Amino acid sequence: MAIADALSTMPGTRRSLxxxxxxxxxxxxxxxxxxxxxxAVMLVPLVLGLSYAFRDIQLLNPFSGGFVGLEHFRTLWGDANFFRALRNTLWWTGASVFLQFALGLILALLLDRPFAGRGLVQALVFLPWAVPTFLTGLNWAWMFNPVIGPLPHWLYALGILDAPNNILSDPSLAMWGPIAANVWWGVPFFAITLLAALQAIPRDLYEAAAIDGAGAFRRFSTITLPFLAPTIAITILLRTVWIANFADLIVVMTNGGPADRTQIVASYIFTQAFKALDFGYASAIAVVLLVLLMIYSMLIVLLRQTLLERG
Amino acid sequence: MRVSFLGTVFHRLAILAYLLFALFPLFWLVKVSVTPNDLLYSEGIRLWPSRTSFEHFRFVLENSAFPLFFRNSLIVATSTAVIVTVLASLAGYAFSRFAFRGRAWLVALMLLTQMFPLVMLVAPIFKMLTPLGLTNSLTGLVIVYTAFNVPFATFLMQSFFDGIPKELEEAAKIDGATQFMAFRQIILPLTLPGIAATLGFVFTAAWSELLFALMLISGNAAATFPVGLLSFVSKFSVDFGQMMAAGVLALIPACLFFLLIQRYLVQGLTAGAVKG
Amino acid sequence: MASIDIDNVRKNYGAVPVLHGVDLTIKDGEFIVLVGPSGCGKSTLLRTVAGLEEVSSGEIRIGGARVNERHPKDRDIAMVFQSYALYPHMNVAENMSYSLRLRRAAKERIASAVSNAAGKLGLEPLLERRPKALSGGQRQRVAMGRAIVRQPKAFLFDEPLSNLDARLREQMRAEIKTLHRDLGATSIYVTHDQIEAMTLADRVVAMHGGIVQQVGSPLELYDRPANLFVASFIGSPAMNLLKGTYDASGAEAGIVLPDGTRIALSGPYALQSGTEVTLGIRPEHVVLSPIDGLPARVSLVEPTGFGIILHLSVHDLPLIAFTLDRTRLQSGPTTAIAFPPEHLHLFDGAGNRVVRAN
Structure with missing residues (x-):
């Protein structure tokens, strides 16, 4: 102890340094x-991928690897499949996000009200989110299969389909298959996030509004919605990017078919890399997708800025 | 607030409707998996077969490569979950407890990795791993999955550390604990639920991953469950009963971990707010 | 037990100074209370003594030995936190014995120290409980128990009673005082509550803006505040402060208020005539209805049960008086007041106390 004391009285001892x-x-x-x-596993490949976009890299061609400049991008400009994939991406993302959000909000509002067995119901309705996506895709593909699944027969009985056929092989309807699976799988995400935001709204606000004579609809539009707005905005923004990149369900259910009618940009990249083994071209598409997503995010940020300034 | 009787009835009916929507596909999966082959087509769209059997499960477990796929997936998902949780605990602790130069940049970097399309890494990662002998190997998958899941898990662990008051650590230090002892004896036991949740999230994510497994693995030896199931779908004449039995098997670990993390879903999602 | 010396201690957070050179010597066994509004640096000062914050310059000695470079664990001090900081996964006995277990004390010693402390604090029936199952007051007691099992060189308290309700706070205050009397331990106690400061302290350290404003016994601070900050911070209801000009002309010195009213002082002060000053008088020293006083309007009457607080205005200057005389409850819209010269405090333009010249 004495030694320690002596040591520590010396200013700037080695121990303290x-x-x-x-x-x-x-x-x-x-x-x-x-x-x-x-x-090592994300940033280096990202940079590498950017460089591939300007090189000729085909896995099965030992003579590839050379620098080709903007060749891939010129090809891309004339690639009708790419532009179809771009349109499909908008359709796929828009419909999925809208339906997930709408159902998620309704579900959150339903679960926000106390009732007997709420905990159990909550666990059960959130269960789809835990189902692995490949299984979600396969399972919905099976459900749309008229041999084994009930959906075509039901849709036929309701008069929505002319015959109990598999919509996944109908070019004009096929996209609804992955969208249905995506909605089923993704609603819990929105519901959980919105439910958390709903439960953070102080209860006495509703009571005060009720005393002031506001009806149920009035309370929803003047209290609930304004309180949820920030959560809604950020969740939709992030989910939009995420779903635009989400190729699993499409790869599993339709592989982009029939006739490329369900090919989105993300699954097109995967197909180019995985099936055609053309890494250069796949990377070029990926770069375009990245740029588009960045523009989208920037627009959102700008929009938010202008809204904030006006508010 | 008072709610009318009619409103209550409508509320319960709406919940019932959603429950049906959420559970029916899973019910159907189970139903087909227990339908004997001879009834599969004749009773294809009946809600429950007139006779059930576990013949598909028996076949899948005894005569197919699915036990191997199952084992591979279990190894990959468990290793990924454990390694990610260790790395994320360390990084999350640093983000929660230290104010250090470059912290904002690191957080931004981790957020960025959650925003860009991972599918664009498929080709470069394949090229990088091939000369290292890490394609067609479970180790390669574990490395890739670990990197992909660390950012989200770090934010998740950070939120759990943030929930532990700083005074507890200070009290421990004053009581005579070193920084490490305070971490091990005070912080760690209190973070156990958070660690369990992180393990669950990462396990589920690694168990479900498809695209990179497809790209990096060829052949049965190192195939994970999704790869095996998908090659099964394309290779053979469709045997729905067996596929769905395999599907039910794939569902079991995911559901177990879901039960584990169910309580922490909200915290997890709001912590990262970026990943599904 | 040990003395604590704080020698010209400065602390900056980046470029922001929080402590501007604090000097304080605490005698062995003394009970010191650091008091001041939030953000005054009192908690920071306590934490530098504990070793939870590093000082930017200056020296801290415990028992004569420099401890600047020592970790909290090597300083042999105990601390009671505002939030109690009880370990949620340990029961009461484990919470109290944690420090001794870290020091690998013998089992029998731990057991006797815990039961001894539990006895002092009335915690015996609760030893097996987790903190979650305790009331606020019980948790506070466990936090105290955790500190006393150690028999450390000094106790540090960081607003230990602020999370309790008023009645419990009063009770715990008395218990802390009793404990200190029994243990005689050197203690530093941080609070923003002036009643706690007055009742507990051997000496009070009033702090503001990272600077020690006054050190002294509770009554010294109350009777002779060194500056305007201490004058207005200590005492409730607060001291009345009136701006005026010092006037040495005439038979006796006086203060001229802005409206021309002259208030007599007892004897001359060390001031130039015409200096801007602030006059202070405690509400209980304002004399009501003297024979020939200043007319005052009564704007509000607040009975506290114990006494009565009168809100007055004298020539539109607000003023508060405190009296034990219940008949004042019926006082009319006007009254008269006087300021006894012996109870007047005088502060110069810089806010420092001015003393009588003689």
Missing amino acids: RDRVALRLEPYLYTAPALILIA
Whole structure:
């Protein structure tokens, strides 16, 4: 103890210096493993992928690898499949996000009201979200199969279909298949997020509004919606990007078919890389998709800025 | 607030309708998997077959490669979950407890990795892993999945650490604990639920991943469940009963982990708010 | 037990200074209360003594030994937090014995220390409970127990009673005082509550803006506040403060208020005639209905049960008086007041106390 006291009365002892360095380094040591991994497995491939977009890289062609400049982008400009995939992406993303959000909001409002067995119901309606996406895709593909699934027969009975056929092989209807699966799988995400936001609204606001004579619809439009608005905005923004990139269901259910009618940009990239093994062209499409998503995000940020300034 | 009787009836009916929508596809999966082959087509769209059997399950477990796929997936998902949770705990702790130079940049970087299309990494990662001998290997998959899941898991763990008051650590230090002892004896036990939730989230994500597994794995030896099931679909004359039995098997671990993380869904989703 | 010396301690957060050179010597066994409004640096000062914050410059000594470079665990001090900071996954006994277990004390010693502390605080029936199953007052007691099992060199308290309701706070205040009398431990106690400061302290340290404003016994601070900050912070209802000009002309010195009213002082002060000053008088020292006083309007009467607070205005200057005389409840719209010279406080333009010249 005496020695320790003597040591520590000397200003700037070595121990304190080492302590100080260790203290400075601590957060970096903790984050380093995660960061190194992210850099090696995400950032390096990202940069590599950007470079592939300007090179001729075909896995099965040993003579490929050369620099081709903007060749891929010129091809892309004349690629009708790509532009169809772009249109399909808008359709796929728009319909999926809208339906997921609408059903998610309704579900959240239903679950916000206390009732007996709410905990169990909540667990059950959120269950689809835990189902692996490949299984979701397969299962819905089976349900749309008239041999084994009930859906074509029901749709026929309701008069929506002329015959109990598989909509996944009908070019004009096929996109509804993956969209249905996506909605089924993705509603819980919206419902959970919105439910959390709903339950954060102070109850006494509703009571005050009721005392002031506001009806149910009035309360919803003047309290619930304004309170939910920020959550709705951020969730929709993020989900839109996520769903635009989400190719699993399409790869599993239709593989882009029939006649490329369900091919979205993300699944087109995967097909080019996985089936055609043309890594250069796949990367070029990926770069275009990345640029489009960045423009989209920037527009959203700008929109938010102008809205904030006006408000 | 008072609610009319009619409103209550409507509310319950709406919930019932959604329950049916959510559960029917799963019910159908189970139903077909227990329908014997001879009834599969004759009673194709009946709600429940007149006779049930577990013959598909028996076949899948005894005469197919699915037990191998199942084992591979279990290895990959478990390893990924454990490694990610360790790395994310460390990084999440740093984000929660330290104010350090470059912190904002690191957070932004991690958010960025959640925004760009992972599918654009399929080709470069394949090219990078091939010379290292990490294609067609479970190790390669674990490395890739770990990197993909670390950012979200870090935000999740950070939110759990944020929920533990700083004073507890300070009290421990004053009681005579070193930084590490305070972490191990005070912080870690209190974060156990958060660790369980992170394990669950990551396990489910790794268990479900399809595109990179398809790209990086060829052949049965290292195939994960999704790859195996999908090749089964395209390879053979469709045997729905067996496929759906395999599907039910794939569902089991995911559902178990869902039960584990169910309570933390809200926290998890609001923490990352970026990933499904 | 040990003395604590705080020597010219400064603390900056980046470019923002929080402590501007604090000097304080705490004697062995003394009970010191740091008091001040939130953001005055009192908690930061406590945390630098604990070792939870590093000082930017200056020296802290415990028992004569410099501790600047020592980790909190090596300073041998105990601390009671505002939030109690009880370990939620340990029961009461485990919470109290954690520090001894970290020091690998013998089992029998731990057991006797815990039962001893539990006995002092009336915690015996609760030893097996988790903090979640305790009331606010019980949690507070466990936090105290955790501190006393250690027999440390000093106790640090960081607003330990602010999370309790008024009655419980009163009760715990008395218990802390009793404990200190029994243990005689050097203690530093941070609070924003002046009643706690007055009742508990051997010496009070009033802080504001990272600077020590006054150090002294509770009554010293109450009777002779060193500056306007201490004058207005200590005491409830607060001291009346009136702006005026010092006037040494005439038979006795006086203060001239803006409206021309002259208030007599007892004897001359060390001031130039015509200096801007602030005059202070505590509400209980305002004399009501003297023989020949200043006319005052009664704008509000607040009975507190114990006494009565009168809100007055004298020539449109607001003023508060406190009296124990219940007949004042029926006082009419006007009354008269006087300021006894011996109870007047005088502060110069910089806000510092001015003393009588002699």
